[in-house]
Amino acid sequence: MTDRYAVIGNPIEQSKSPLIHTAFAQVTAQDMEYTKVLGPVGGFAGAVDAFRAAGGKGMNVTAPFKLDAFAYATDLAPSAQMAGAVNAMKFEGGRVYAENFDGVGLVRDVVHNLGCPLQGRRVLVLGAGGATRGALLPFLAEQPAKLVIVNRTVAKAEELAALGRQHQSGNVPVQGLGYDQLQGRQFDVVFNATSASLTAQLPPLPSSVFAPGALAYELAYGKGLTPFLQLAKQAGVTRLADGVGMLAEQAAEAFLWWRGVRPDTQGVIRQLTVPLV
Ligand code: ATR
Numbered sequence: 001m002t003d004r005y006a007v008i009g010n011p012i013e014q015s016k017s018p019l020i021h022t023a024f025a026q027v028t029a030q031d032m033e034y035t036k037v038l039g040p041v042g043g044f045a046g047a048v049d050a051f052r053a054a055g056g057k058g059m060n061v062t063a064p065f066k067l068d069a070f071a072y073a074t075d076l077a078p079s080a081q082m083a084g085a086v087n088a089m090k091f092e093g094g095r096v097y098a099e100n101f102d103g104v105g106l107v108r109d110v111v112h113n114l115g116c117p118l119q120g121r122r123v124l125v126l127g128a129g130g131a132t133r134g135a136l137l138p139f140l141a142e143q144p145a146k147l148v149i150v151n152r153t154v155a156k157a158e159e160l161a162a163l164g165r166q167h168q169s170g171n172v173p174v175q176g177l178g179y180d181q182l183q184g185r186q187f188d189v190v191f192n193a194t195s196a197s198l199t200a201q202l203p204p205l206p207s208s209v210f211a212p213g214a215l216a217y218e219l220a221y222g223k224g225l226t227p228f229l230q231l232a233k234q235a236g237v238t239r240l241a242d243g244v245g246m247l248a249e250q251a252a253e254a255f256l257w258w259r260g261v262r263p264d265t266q267g268v269i270r271q272l273t274v275p276l277v
Helices: 017-028 044-053 066-072 078-083 102-113 130-141 154-167 227-234 244-259 266-272
Strands: 003-009 032-038 056-061 088-092 095-099 122-126 146-150 174-177 187-192 210-218 239-241
Touching: 003 017, 003 044, 017 032, 017 244, 017 266, 044 056, 044 066, 056 066, 056 244, 066 095, 078 095, 078 102, 078 130, 088 244, 095 244, 102 130, 102 244, 122 130, 130 146, 130 154, 146 154, 154 174, 210 227, 227 239, 244 266
Parallel strands: 003 032, 003 056, 122 146, 122 187, 146 174, 187 210, 210 239
Antiparallel strands: 056 088, 088 095
């Protein structure tokens, strides 16, 4: 019997997950279908209950339901606990296993696809919201030379930095700063994990933060040269990336978790890439 999976969100039309998972199923010869579910706002649990009752095996979760999924799960993986949000669920009998693969997908894209190890590098992350929270432990597991979180609201950056120091198994220095404290500091990898790009805004980042040979990585995808990537380019950065690989890799992690086989992501990344111009 064909196994059923879906992504739930509201709105949901824009989601690339069905395209990605259908491509993965094809290349790995898995007998499954993957559809979209428009969840009613305030009606997340009912929509998921119905999908499970119809034999659904697992779901991805997108805005605005990542916290609802966190509450709905019976078994939260450490990644979901740390992120405070869920982006993938697996249903087995009465159990709802929940994961958050965004952080590990991001690191896999950077290290594996872009060939940019984080180990021993100076890493800067802009923003202290959900995206940074989810990436915190996967970043620290790579043992960068240091991790700096910078945020408009400095207290949130400090809070996440303290959380990182508390939960890491290594000894990576982790600091939370305000943008005005970045003068005179340089980084090898700079991630934009703010939501600023969604509204074409630019965090107040000094262009001097990019070290020679730095990678500038925009977590948003499909938006071309965002203000952050433009700033990096103008500062002479030649290694620019957006989150298309992160999107594909978090999907591949979920696929592996559900089906026990890791799909190759290159085809999907090629298909979804929007040139950075
Ligand atoms: P997400 O879950 O996508 O990370 P979020 O939790 O709402 O979204 O967090 C958004 C992040 O983007 C926050 O760190 C926010 O900064 P504040 O905490 O100071 O609000 C940051 N952000 C949003 N717009 C920004 C802008 N124009 N400049 C700088 N930072 C911005």
